[in-house]
Amino acid sequence: MKRVANLCFALLLLTVTTGCWNLKEPNQLSFVKGAGLGLTEDGKLEVSYLVVLPAALGGGQISGGENMETFRVMSATGKNVSDAMVNVQSKLSRKVFSGHRDIFLVGQRLAEHGMGETIDPFLRIPKSVMRSMIYVVKNGQPKDIFSIVPFFDQFITTSLSDEQKAMGLKPYLARKFVEDVLSEGKQPLVPVVGLNPSEHYSYAGSAIFNKDEDVKLVGFLNKKETSYARWITGGLTRITLTSHVPKGDGSISVTLDSLDQNIRVKKIHEQMQIAVHLTGKGTIIENTTKLDPTKQKDLQLIQEKLNQKNQKLILELIKNVQEEYKMDIFGFGEQVHQQYPHQWKTLKQNWPELFSQLDVSVKVDLQFTNLGQTNTSIYP
Amino acid sequence: MKLSGIQVVWIIVTTVIIAIIGLKITPVIQIAKQDAWLSMLVGGVVSVPLTLLVAHLSILHPNQTFTQFSQTLLGKWLGRIIVLPNLIAWYILPAIVLRSFGDFIHLIILDQTPIWIIMLLLIVVMTYLTYSSGITGIGRFCVLVGPIIIFTLLVSFLLNIRNTEWHHLLPIYSDTGWATILKGSLSPAVWFAGPFILLVIVSFMENPKKAISKSMLGVGITVFMLFTSTLMVLLVFGPDLAAKLRFSFFVSIKTIDILDFIQNIDISIVFIWIFGVTAQLSLYSFIASYETAQWLKVKDWRKIIWFSAPVIFIIAISIPNETTITLFDKFWTSVVFPICGIGIPFLLWTITVIKRKSVKL
Numbered sequence: 247m248k249r250v251a252n253l254c255f256a257l258l259l260l261t262v263t264t265g266c267w268n269l270k271e272p273n274q275l276s277f278v279k280g281a282g283l284g285l286t287e288d289g290k291l292e293v294s295y296l297v298v299l300p301a302a303l304g305g306g307q308i309s310g311g312e313n314m315e316t317f318r319v320m321s322a323t324g325k326n327v328s329d330a331m332v333n334v335q336s337k338l339s340r341k342v343f344s345g346h347r348d349i350f351l352v353g354q355r356l357a358e359h360g361m362g363e364t365i366d367p368f369l370r371i372p373k374s375v376m377r378s379m380i381y382v383v384k385n386g387q388p389k390d391i392f393s394i395v396p397f398f399d400q401f402i403t404t405s406l407s408d409e410q411k412a413m414g415l416k417p418y419l420a421r422k423f424v425e426d427v428l429s430e431g432k433q434p435l436v437p438v439v440g441l442n443p444s445e446h447y448s449y450a451g452s453a454i455f456n457k458d459e460d461v462k463l464v465g466f467l468n469k470k471e472t473s474y475a476r477w478i479t480g481g482l483t484r485i486t487l488t489s490h491v492p493k494g495d496g497s498i499s500v501t502l503d504s505l506d507q508n509i510r511v512k513k514i515h516e517q518m519q520i521a522v523h524l525t526g527k528g529t530i531i532e533n534t535t536k537l538d539p540t541k542q543k544d545l546q547l548i549q550e551k552l553n554q555k556n557q558k559l560i561l562e563l564i565k566n567v568q569e570e571y572k573m574d575i576f577g578f579g580e581q582v583h584q585q586y587p588h589q590w591k592t593l594k595q596n597w598p599e600l601f602s603q604l605d606v607s608v609k610v611d612l613q614f615t616n617l618g619q620t621n622t623s624i625y626p
Numbered sequence: 627m628k629l630s631g632i633q634v635v636w637i638i639v640t641t642v643i644i645a646i647i648g649l650k651i652t653p654v655i656q657i658a659k660q661d662a663w664l665s666m667l668v669g670g671v672v673s674v675p676l677t678l679l680v681a682h683l684s685i686l687h688p689n690q691t692f693t694q695f696s697q698t699l700l701g702k703w704l705g706r707i708i709v710l711p712n713l714i715a716w717y718i719l720p721a722i723v724l725r726s727f728g729d730f731i732h733l734i735i736l737d738q739t740p741i742w743i744i745m746l747l748l749i750v751v752m753t754y755l756t757y758s759s760g761i762t763g764i765g766r767f768c769v770l771v772g773p774i775i776i777f778t779l780l781v782s783f784l785l786n787i788r789n790t791e792w793h794h795l796l797p798i799y800s801d802t803g804w805a806t807i808l809k810g811s812l813s814p815a816v817w818f819a820g821p822f823i824l825l826v827i828v829s830f831m832e833n834p835k836k837a838i839s840k841s842m843l844g845v846g847i848t849v850f851m852l853f854t855s856t857l858m859v860l861l862v863f864g865p866d867l868a869a870k871l872r873f874s875f876f877v878s879i880k881t882i883d884i885l886d887f888i889q890n891i892d893i894s895i896v897f898i899w900i901f902g903v904t905a906q907l908s909l910y911s912f913i914a915s916y917e918t919a920q921w922l923k924v925k926d927w928r929k930i931i932w933f934s935a936p937v938i939f940i941i942a943i944s945i946p947n948e949t950t951i952t953l954f955d956k957f958w959t960s961v962v963f964p965i966c967g968i969g970i971p972f973l974l975w976t977i978t979v980i981k982r983k984s985v986k987l
Binding site: 259345376377421424425428429430580583584585587588 | 750793796797800801863864866867870877880881883889890
């Protein structure tokens with residue numbers, strides 16, 4: 247009898263201790279796939295959400311659901327991030343759920359104004375996701391990008407999270423951005439998307455930030471420059487290079503994978519020197535020259551030409567960044583930190599200044615391991 | 627009530643791992659930055675003599691718990707006075723554990739539930755486990771959940787390998803130096819040794835001679851798991867970001883994302899955390915009740931649970947905020963542990979050795 251009583255008591259406990267008052271059914275939640283922060287023209291902070299409309303996401307059955315909208319963009323302004331979030335919530339009857347947030351967008355105006363204060367709330371809230379990717383929206387606001395009707399996917403956020411991989415870049419996550427902001431010897435380099443004239447988005451390189459001054463956007467790199475910069479920091483998986491070869495009277499294109507980089511710091515007369523060594527192996531995908539890559543001599547000529555050309559371009563990029571922006575987006579400071587930790591303690595105080603005067607040399611070593619299916623150009 | 631050797635191993639592992647993973651990784655990273663993993667190893671080494679001391683002291687007095695043998699050594703009154711600090715510590719510690727865990731669950735999952743309900747539920751489970759079977763039940767519970775905890779942690783490490791970046795650990799040593807590494811190791815070191823629980827539980831062992839080898843094994847497993855967990859947190863976030871995250875290990879599990887399919891497995895960590903906290907609470911409340919009974923010379927220690935459980939609950943509720951817990955942690959490392967974990971046991975150990983020698987002469 248006592249056993250039965252105990253069992254009943256245990257069952258009773260089960261019913262009251264399930265935590266059901268904390269339960270939110272999926273139909274009480276509004277799932278957010280993407281969140282954006284921007285600054286309106288009159289200087290107010292604006293939060294935008296890409297909210298999923300689950301009713302339109304049928305299981306692929308023919309139910310006439312084709313014309314239904316699958317998402318809606320909601321935005322509102324506020325005094326700070328949380329205030330704006332609350333204001334968006336007030337326009338939605340279901341509680342915002344950010345557990346599926348893939349994309350985090352920052353409007354250009356906010357980025358230029360400085361986004362230091364806006365980073366905290368995104369880390370502090372327990373439901374914030376550490377897996378989101380971050381983009382800067384060039385010449386626009388996050389809601390402009392969210393409003394795009396994509397052609398491959400149901401939501402633009404899915405396209406955006408595949409975009410970097412498709413461009414041969416390792417995904418740049420929001421947590422990586424925070425990590426760069428908190429680091430000592432590296433400046434954030436954030437991917438950029440822009441609206442194109444056909445009302446769709448296009449990847450447009452990346453944005454240079456100054457973490458020491460309120461995380462302010464200071465300049466842009468184009469697609470090519472971004473690839474080079476990411477190659478140096480180890481964030482590149484694939485790149486296609488084209489070069490004119492005067493000797494062969496034509497041009498050659500190669501796609502490189504298995505890219506590698508090695509940054510050596512040398513100390514000469516109390517001056518730090520950086521030696522960047524980039525390597526890559528790849529396939530020839532286009533050859534309009536008279537040269538025949540199957541011949542050792544011609545192949546060497548082509549490799550030499552491409553090495554030289556890219557060496558020059560990368561060095562130009564580094565010089566340009568050093569002089570124009572003075573932002574160490576290549577993480578050279580981090581390399582000095584790792585290779586000369588004792589010197590770094592004194593160097594880090596005025597690293598931005600030192601970086602701009604840093605002596606950098608670049609060496610590119612390319613190998614074409616796969617020559618493609620043809621030897622000389624098909625149509626000489 | 628008897629404990630086997632393997633139960634002692636798992637009691638140490640289960641009750642200590644969760645406490646350090648939950649609350650100690652971030653503070654260590656704040657001090658020792660990318661060398662926090664070295665701090666964990668150094669802490670492990672430091673904890674060995676501390677564990678040896680309490681284990682050996684208990685072996686010298688077979689079948690007697692701390693309160694009992696201090697009374698046989700020092701007499702009825704002095705013996706009672708000297709154990710008071712430990713007794714008080716054994717009441718406050720579970721309260722702190724209870725409150726931190728309540729806060730954590732409140733923050734992460736049950737944000738609409740009052741903290742006292744979360745804590746009350748844990749107190750009920752704790753009282754049930756302690757009352758129904760005492761230390762044997764706690765030992766069995768730990769043998770059951772200890773391996774689950776280790777397994778879950780190991781799987782989480784494997785799943786998180788994709789997110790790791792080796793350069794986060796560089797440069798090793800030169801940024802911090804041995805003084806900072808040692809400073810960072812102090813807080814985990816006193817935890818690895820366990821809050822001097824061996825003073826009590828060794829007396830329940832079937833074979834007390836094995837106490838030293840078993841406790842060393844337990845501490846060894848714990849140190850290894852903590853070393854790997856700290857390494858994973860550092861490899862995923864780097865020292866700068868990890869130092870900003872309150873529950874850095876928990877958040878590092880949140881980063882797991884395999885093929886957009888295996889995500890949000892942080893809930894498994896909440897599971898093992900509940901297991902660990904239940905074991906911890908039950909063990910400390912058992913020790914507190916049993917030792918209070920010995921102190922008051924009450925024959926049935928189970929009656930004391932009806933006193934100790936409410937006391938723990940009330941202390942936990944009356945903690946005003948997070949700052950108090952942080953302050954207590956500093957107080958624990960700098961005052962409580964040196965007195966209760968080193969000072970008093972060492973004093974008793976010296977007296978025991980001197981007395982034995984004089985008897986032999």
